[in-house]
Amino acid sequence: xxxxxxxxxxxxxxxxxxxxxxxxxxxxxxxxxxxxxxxxxxxxxxxxxxxxxxxxxxxxxxxxxxxxxxxxxxxxxxxxxxxxxxxxxxxxxxxxxxxxxxxxxxxxxxxxxxxxxxxxxxxxxxxxxxxxxxxxxxxxxxxxxxxxxxxxxxxxxxxxxxxxxxxxxxxxxxxxxxxxxxxxxxxxxxxxxxxxxxxxxxxxxxxxxxxxxxxxxxxxxxxxxxxxxxxxxxxxxxxxxxxxxxxxxxxxxxxxxxxxx
Numbered sequence: 001x002x003x004x005x006x007x008x009x010x011x012x013x014x015x016x017x018x019x020x021x022x023x024x025x026x027x028x029x030x031x032x033x034x035x036x037x038x039x040x041x042x043x044x045x046x047x048x049x050x051x052x053x054x055x056x057x058x059x060x061x062x063x064x065x066x067x068x069x070x071x072x073x074x075x076x077x078x079x080x081x082x083x084x085x086x087x088x089x090x091x092x093x094x095x096x097x098x099x100x101x102x103x104x105x106x107x108x109x110x111x112x113x114x115x116x117x118x119x120x121x122x123x124x125x126x127x128x129x130x131x132x133x134x135x136x137x138x139x140x141x142x143x144x145x146x147x148x149x150x151x152x153x154x155x156x157x158x159x160x161x162x163x164x165x166x167x168x169x170x171x172x173x174x175x176x177x178x179x180x181x182x183x184x185x186x187x188x189x190x191x192x193x194x195x196x197x198x199x200x201x202x203x204x205x206x207x208x209x210x211x212x213x214x215x216x217x218x219x220x221x222x223x224x225x226x227x228x229x230x231x232x233x234x235x236x237x238x239x240x241x242x243x244x245x246x247x248x249x250x251x252x253x254x255x256x257x258x259x260x261x
Contacts (some may be wrong), residue, residue, distance in 0.1 A: 005254030008112040009089055011232050012254065015196040016054045022193060023050070032073065033066025034058035039077050049077065053085040053093065060096050067100040081261065086110055088255030097260045106259040109243045112234040115226045117250035120219040123212030126185065128220055131175040133168040140164050142184035143177050151186075152206040174224060178217050180208045188217035190225060190233075197225040199235040202242075215245055222249065 020029055020036050027038040027049070038050040051070060074081040083102065087094060094104065131139060140161040148158045168175055172193065178186035185208035189201040199221055204213040222233050236257045237243040243253065 005088065005252070008232075008234070008252070008254035009086060011196060012086060012110065012112065012234055013054055013089065015193060015198070015232075015234070016052055018194050018196070020050075020052075020054070030073065032069050033062045035066055035070060035083065037070070037073065039073065039079070049074070049079045049082075051081070051083045053083075053090050058090055058093050060092070063093060063096045064100055067097065067102070083260045084257055086255040087258045094258055094260070102260040104258060105261045106257070108239065108257050109237040109253050110234065110255045110257050111237055111243060111246050111251040111253050112232060113222060113246075113249065113251045115231060117252070118222055118226060119248065119250045120223060121212065121215040121249055122219055123216050125180060125211070126213055126216040127179040128217065129177045129179065131164075131168055131177055133165050135165075135168070137161055139177055139184075143175065143187050146184060146205050147187040147201045147203050151203050151209070174221060176217050176220060178204075178213050180211060180213065183208070185211075186213035186217055188214075188221055190221040192225060192228070192230060195230050196232040196234070197221070197230055199233060202235070214242070215249060218246065218249060 020038055023029060023038040027040045030037040030039070034053055034056060035051050036054050040049045070083070071081055082105070083097065085093065087107075098104070129139065131143060144158050144161060144164055146152070149156065164175075167173065170191075172191060174190045176188045177184060178188070184205065186204040187201050188199065190197045190199050199218060202214050202218055225233055235246065235251070237246055
């Protein structure tokens, strides 16, 4: 990849390599063709298993040959197969995956922020609580309900509170619960690794939207990371409307995250 987004794409790829190495502690990490695979030992962990492209030139022949092997590995693991990657780094792979029978499930902007570009946007009416393993059950339940139902937009299985409580023990992660008018209003999480931080789970309850919840939560997560010595923050924006919010905070696009199933 060349152009203005190249340094961010390279930093993102370095984070992917570091993340795969870190996952080796509680996952089986494999190389199948051009793909790197992490199969979580705990299948109940949301997003625990992961397939991605990290580096090098992914050729059509080796990509096509790898797909049946990926399907077999995930079938044996009894997990759904999802492949995600930055299309700016691998622009031809999507067509090959579709030819192999996979379908594009998501395409969201990948965005990054550096300390010199960061512009915080805080709504003073939004109050934030950092959740810890000692948090009361009601706070944990509110967090899980907002995050995993997209703020009340969808119905589905919400991971148990015990799963969240265990995740709160990670010293490199920050979990924030936002409040408006004394009601739980939004969530946000950052996971730091070797100076880079991934921001996930920025969700606003549907009854509290357009009041600065997402920008306030994101700003606080970014601020903490940079003040702690980090130099790079990235996220996967859920569409152009969300991307516009992050652009106001100093984020810029360096590709798109494609998810194939």
